Amino acid sequence: MKLEEKISLFLWSGGLCANAVIALGLLLSWFFGMGYPSSVYPTSPSVILAGVLAFRPGAIISLGVVLLLAIPVGRILLLGWGYLRRKEYELAGISATVLLLLTVALLLGVRH
Amino acid sequence: MLLFFISLGAGFAGALLGLGGGMFIIPAVTLGLGVGMHQAIGASIVAVIATSSASAASYVRENLANIRVATFLELATTSGALLGALLASQAPGRLLSFLFGLLLLYSAYGMFRSRNAELPEGISPHPVASRLRMHASYFDRSLDREVPYQVAGATRGFLVMLGAGLVSGLLGVGSGMLKVLGMDQAMKLPMKVSTATSNFMMGVTAAVSAGYYFTRGYIDPALAGPVILGVSLGAHLGSRVMCHLKSSTIRKVFLPLLLLTSLQMLWRGIHP
Numbered sequence: 524m525k526l527e528e529k530i531s532l533f534l535w536s537g538g539l540c541a542n543a544v545i546a547l548g549l550l551l552s553w554f555f556g557m558g559y560p561s562s563v564y565p566t567s568p569s570v571i572l573a574g575v576l577a578f579r580p581g582a583i584i585s586l587g588v589v590l591l592l593a594i595p596v597g598r599i600l601l602l603g604w605g606y607l608r609r610k611e612y613e614l615a616g617i618s619a620t621v622l623l624l625l626t627v628a629l630l631l632g633v634r635h
Numbered sequence: 636m637l638l639f640f641i642s643l644g645a646g647f648a649g650a651l652l653g654l655g656g657g658m659f660i661i662p663a664v665t666l667g668l669g670v671g672m673h674q675a676i677g678a679s680i681v682a683v684i685a686t687s688s689a690s691a692a693s694y695v696r697e698n699l700a701n702i703r704v705a706t707f708l709e710l711a712t713t714s715g716a717l718l719g720a721l722l723a724s725q726a727p728g729r730l731l732s733f734l735f736g737l738l739l740l741y742s743a744y745g746m747f748r749s750r751n752a753e754l755p756e757g758i759s760p761h762p763v764a765s766r767l768r769m770h771a772s773y774f775d776r777s778l779d780r781e782v783p784y785q786v787a788g789a790t791r792g793f794l795v796m797l798g799a800g801l802v803s804g805l806l807g808v809g810s811g812m813l814k815v816l817g818m819d820q821a822m823k824l825p826m827k828v829s830t831a832t833s834n835f836m837m838g839v840t841a842a843v844s845a846g847y848y849f850t851r852g853y854i855d856p857a858l859a860g861p862v863i864l865g866v867s868l869g870a871h872l873g874s875r876v877m878c879h880l881k882s883s884t885i886r887k888v889f890l891p892l893l894l895l896t897s898l899q900m901l902w903r904g905i906h907p
Contacts, residue, residue: 534692584856595838624713629846
């Protein structure tokens with residue numbers, strides 16, 4: 524499979540996954556509410572996971588949001604790996620640097 | 636439900652023009668729904684990532700988004716965004732808005748002059764672009780033929796993207812617009828390739844600040860959920876339509892929006 528096809532498939536299935544989880548959460552919240560007091564919602568992975576296991580719709584939507592936020596990161600990983608396998612070391616190096624910058628941003632808690 | 640339809644429109648327009656849809660989401664939810672600014676930016680970040688994923692899935696498959704150009708330029712946008720975010724508290728916001736407005740106005744003039752050009756002509760390929768094998772081709776459905784193109788001005792394009800990253804870090808707006816302009820005006824890519832590649836890159840620029848907004852609780856699932864569903868569907872439809880449009884048509888939709896944003900930025904710079 525061409526690298527372009529792989530990337531396209533990844534973006535497509537990642538988006539579909541995130542949207543399906545969010546749609547499920549929204550549907551459940553229609554019947555059962557968010558499962559949290561108003562304007563409170565989970566923001567850390569462990570709380571989201573606990574919430575999903577407890578079947579709280581708010582946590583299920585948040586899980587979908589996390590899946591969505593992971594798409595760009597996964598896409599860089601996939602692309603970087605693809606370049607590496609094709610021995611295009613310059614582009615693989617650039618991908619690795621971008622990934623490093625994203626990690627720094629996450630650790631520093633960068634905002635707009 | 637209203638939120639879903641606003642988002643649908645934002646995703647459609649964002650996918651068509653390479654803008655991500657954040658610039659439509661923020662005013663809609665702050666003015667229309669009375670949502671706070673932080674939550675609105677949080678919603679716009681998820682909207683940008685959703686638009687980018689949905690539209691880029693088709694653009695990459697259609698060879699409209701150039702992944703090599705994107706990889707090269709992402710280095711500039713992420714560095715710029717990180718730098719901008721670190722400098723944001725010390726930056727003279729009004730002066731920056733004014734300068735950004737001028738830059739957009741100048742680009743609008745450049746785009747106005749080339750408004751009827753369907754494809755770029757007289758390109759001298761840039762050595763960096765040749766080395767990283769960025770030159771490519773795509774099948775244009777509106778012209779019904781394969782369009783080969785070469786990439787010029789890689790250094791200038793890189794600098795514009797550094798600026799686009801900085802602007803998104805400092806001002807929180809308009810980076811999609813600069814991305815499209817950088818590829819269209821500096822690197823002389825066909826307009827459709829510019830908007831498609833901008834969409835492809837945009838998710839990564841947004842991801843730079845996504846972590847911050849998520850962990851601080853600025854991404855409210857009740858707001859983000861409908862926004863993501865609407866934007867994803869809108870972007871999916873928008874990317875389908877875009878493949879069949881002419882480059883000159885996309886330019887003519889882009890131009891008034893560019894002019895409006897530049898005036899808005901100039902106003903923000905003059906008015907306290």
